[in-house]
Structures are given as structure tokens and as C-alpha cells.
Amino acid sequence: MIRTVFRSEALPPAERLAAFDDFLHTRDPPMRVTSTAPERFRATARARDLGPVHILELACSPSVLRRTTRLIHRSDPAVCAVVFPLRGTLTVSQTGHEALLRGQDFTFYDSSRPLRLRITGPEPTTLLRVHVPWTLLPLPARRADRLLGTRLPAQEGLGALLTHFLTDLAAEVCAYPAADETRVSAVALDLLAATLTHHLDGTLGPPPEPRDCELAGRIEAYVLEHVADPELTPRTVAAAHHISVSYLHRLFRTRETTVTELIRRGRLERARRDLADRRLRETPVHRIAARWGFRDHSAFTRAFRTAYGVPPREYRETRTE
Missing domain, CATH: 1.10.10.60 (Homeodomain-like)
Known part of the structure; x- marks a missing residue:
């Protein structure tokens, strides 16, 4: 079942940004947040775990979330994340790439690399981030470098299947029995792996015999x-x-x-x-x-x-x- 894990409205306005920064710093992988308007900052986070599949829905005021080299050295679960906005605009920067995401766009990022997520205004953005261990995917992290921080379409095909399925999981308020949870997480892993492989097709040399x-x-x-x-x-x-x-x-x-x-x-x-x-x-x-x-x-x-x-x-x- 998805649950609220952070809600800034429960705090005085002057404490909200610092409290959200502490919240992000204790998550895995840890991140930091800054804002040019801390007095107006608001954030709500909801989370759901389905075995190795970790879902975070975040509604956040304009701000910048960073994962630095220091934070990577502190803790790195070696996960692959897919991220996309449900509402608003989001810019994701990694490995020299920058993806401006709005509407039906998504991108991938790697927890082992420095990362910047910029939420632009003026209205809050709601984003969905889902991460899984690289060890459960059919390709090593280094082979996906060319996709990290690259804008990918989700209007049709595997991108649409992946983002719609993950959005439905985040919206689902009931809990699954243990057996169904295992099946649902397996579907999410298969869709994520298929989407990664699809976008790498044609870039890895001639097809095998x-x-x-x-x-x-x-x-x-x-x-x-x-x-x-x-x-x-x-x-x-x-x-x-x-x-x-x-x-x-x-x-x-x-x-x-x-x-x-x-x-x-x-x-x-x-x-x-x-x-x-x-x-x-x-x-x-x-x-x-x-x-x-x-x-x-x-x-x-x-x-x-x-x-x-x-x-x-x-x-x-x-x-x-």
C-alpha cells in the first residue's frame, strides 16, 4: 500500500525546507535539496515498496535535488531509476546529458553517478521515481550510460506501457497479498528491462546470428x-x-x-x-x-x-x- 512518508504542511513554514532536506538525506540513495524561496517551500512524499521495486511519488515546490560524489561515497545502493513528471516540469542532468521532461516524457538515472533534478515553477511539480537494483536487470549499469539523463518518449510502445503501469501502482491504495506482490514486482522489472533494452537496440553493434x-x-x-x-x-x-x-x-x-x-x-x-x-x-x-x-x-x-x-x-x- 502506498503511504505518506513526508508532509511539509505538518510543520511551520520556516522549518519545511530543512525538514525535507533531512528526509532526503536519510533515504537510500541519499540526496540534498535547495530552494531559492525557502519560505514558500512545500513538499509531500508518498512511498511504496514491492519487493525490490521502490516507488516514490513526490509533489514539490520549485527546487533543486542533488546527489553529489560525497553522498555517493556515503551510501550507494547501486540502483537504476526511472523518473517522470505526473504534473509540471522536471529537468534531469547526469553524465553530461540533460533531459527537460514535461507531459509524456521520462528518463533513467544511475544512483552511482552525480545527479541533479531541477523542479521548475511557478507551480509545484509532481514526479514519480521508481528504482530497482542493477543486479536484477539484464544489462550492467555501464552499458546504459548513453540513456542516463536523456529524454525518452512515453506516448506509445514500451515507454507508454512502463510509465502507465508505474503510475497505476503509485495510485493503487490497497495492499497486495505476498504472492501477488511478487508477481507485480516481476512485471515491473520485466517492463523496465524491456524498455532499457529497446532504447539500446541498434547502438550496440550488429545483431547476433x-x-x-x-x-x-x-x-x-x-x-x-x-x-x-x-x-x-x-x-x-x-x-x-x-x-x-x-x-x-x-x-x-x-x-x-x-x-x-x-x-x-x-x-x-x-x-x-x-x-x-x-x-x-x-x-x-x-x-x-x-x-x-x-x-x-x-x-x-x-x-x-x-x-x-x-x-x-x-x-x-x-x-x-
């Missing part, structure tokens, strides 16, 4: 079928398909991921689903980790926290209450 596409698809299915095997590695995957490890890596360059990333994401997602399953509440976390191929519990905990923002035990507590 059909034979290579077919083989890579079979390998991906094989990996997901055997992801619980702790012995599953790129070397064993290559051997099972009678190809060299170097050829395996070349195949997956065209899919904007690596076999190692595919194995890790598959294991983490299955462990996450088990942790959210009330029927498995009494199963120790370390056994769930081992069930999905994680030999080292501390390594599993670190990987899970990086991917989903919370340790596995805390995630289970919030999903099986």
Missing part, C-alpha cells in the same frame, strides 16, 4: 533450471553445451549480461520468493540460501542486501507478518 541467439536462449533456460546446483559455474555451463568458456562469454555479450550475473540473479530471486512464502516461515534462512546454491551464508546475506536493500532475515519479517 540466429544460431547464436538460439544457443544463448537454450543456455539461459539451462541455467535457470539448474540454478540450485552449487556447482553451477560458467565453466560447467560451457561444458554441458560442448563449447569453450570464452565462446560462452561472447554469446552473452549480445544479451547484455553475463552467465555469472544470470546465475546470481536466479539464485537470489528464488531465495527471495521462498523468504516471502508463509509456508516456509519456519525454515532457517541459511537452509533457504543453501537450497538455492549459496554455500556461504555471509556471502548470501551480502548479495541479498545489495540486491534488495535489506538483509534476508529482515526481508522475511516484513513479508510474512
Whole structure:
């Protein structure tokens, strides 16, 4: 269920900007805000978490939100964010690009890079920001550089599907059962990944041979079928398909991921689903980790926290209450 997490009207006018700055500074990823008219500043923030998908709807007076190098060093969850205005105008600047967004436009940004979001007036702007861990997307962050801070259209196609779906999630006031929450977050991840890949098509070199596409698809299915095997590695995957490890890596360059990333994401997602399953509440976390191929519990905990923002035990507590 979406909930209000900040409301400036509850505070005296002179305290609103500083309170909102404190609020942003304690969020992950942390940011800072400045305004040329602090005495007239207003902001309301609503948030919703659907597994690894984090939604923030922000209605804010003209101001500038920044994520600096210092803030990145302080805390970086390594997330990909899609942002767009629901009302008003927003300018997003990152990696030398600047996107002026109004109406049906959106852009992406990376939490690991310095960022500026400028909300222009005279009326408040309402924006929607949704972020997910890069580890759950089918391409590494560095391959999306050319899209960061670039204005992208949302009038039709995948852009329209993505922004409409996310807008509906933010508007939905009821809570989902745990199983439906997992399904909805999976749809959001798929739409986000498909939109990123669509806008990168044609910029990453010649298309792969059909034979290579077919083989890579079979390998991906094989990996997901055997992801619980702790012995599953790129070397064993290559051997099972009678190809060299170097050829395996070349195949997956065209899919904007690596076999190692595919194995890790598959294991983490299955462990996450088990942790959210009330029927498995009494199963120790370390056994769930081992069930999905994680030999080292501390390594599993670190990987899970990086991917989903919370340790596995805390995630289970919030999903099986």
C-alpha cells in the first residue's frame, strides 16, 4: 500500500525546507535539496515498496535535488531509476546529458553517478521515481550510460506501457497479498528491462546470428533450471553445451549480461520468493540460501542486501507478518 512518508504542511513554514532536506538525506540513495524561496517551500512524499521495486511519488515546490560524489561515497545502493513528471516540469542532468521532461516524457538515472533534478515553477511539480537494483536487470549499469539523463518518449510502445503501469501502482491504495506482490514486482522489472533494452537496440553493434541467439536462449533456460546446483559455474555451463568458456562469454555479450550475473540473479530471486512464502516461515534462512546454491551464508546475506536493500532475515519479517 502506498503511504505518506513526508508532509511539509505538518510543520511551520520556516522549518519545511530543512525538514525535507533531512528526509532526503536519510533515504537510500541519499540526496540534498535547495530552494531559492525557502519560505514558500512545500513538499509531500508518498512511498511504496514491492519487493525490490521502490516507488516514490513526490509533489514539490520549485527546487533543486542533488546527489553529489560525497553522498555517493556515503551510501550507494547501486540502483537504476526511472523518473517522470505526473504534473509540471522536471529537468534531469547526469553524465553530461540533460533531459527537460514535461507531459509524456521520462528518463533513467544511475544512483552511482552525480545527479541533479531541477523542479521548475511557478507551480509545484509532481514526479514519480521508481528504482530497482542493477543486479536484477539484464544489462550492467555501464552499458546504459548513453540513456542516463536523456529524454525518452512515453506516448506509445514500451515507454507508454512502463510509465502507465508505474503510475497505476503509485495510485493503487490497497495492499497486495505476498504472492501477488511478487508477481507485480516481476512485471515491473520485466517492463523496465524491456524498455532499457529497446532504447539500446541498434547502438550496440550488429545483431547476433540466429544460431547464436538460439544457443544463448537454450543456455539461459539451462541455467535457470539448474540454478540450485552449487556447482553451477560458467565453466560447467560451457561444458554441458560442448563449447569453450570464452565462446560462452561472447554469446552473452549480445544479451547484455553475463552467465555469472544470470546465475546470481536466479539464485537470489528464488531465495527471495521462498523468504516471502508463509509456508516456509519456519525454515532457517541459511537452509533457504543453501537450497538455492549459496554455500556461504555471509556471502548470501551480502548479495541479498545489495540486491534488495535489506538483509534476508529482515526481508522475511516484513513479508510474512
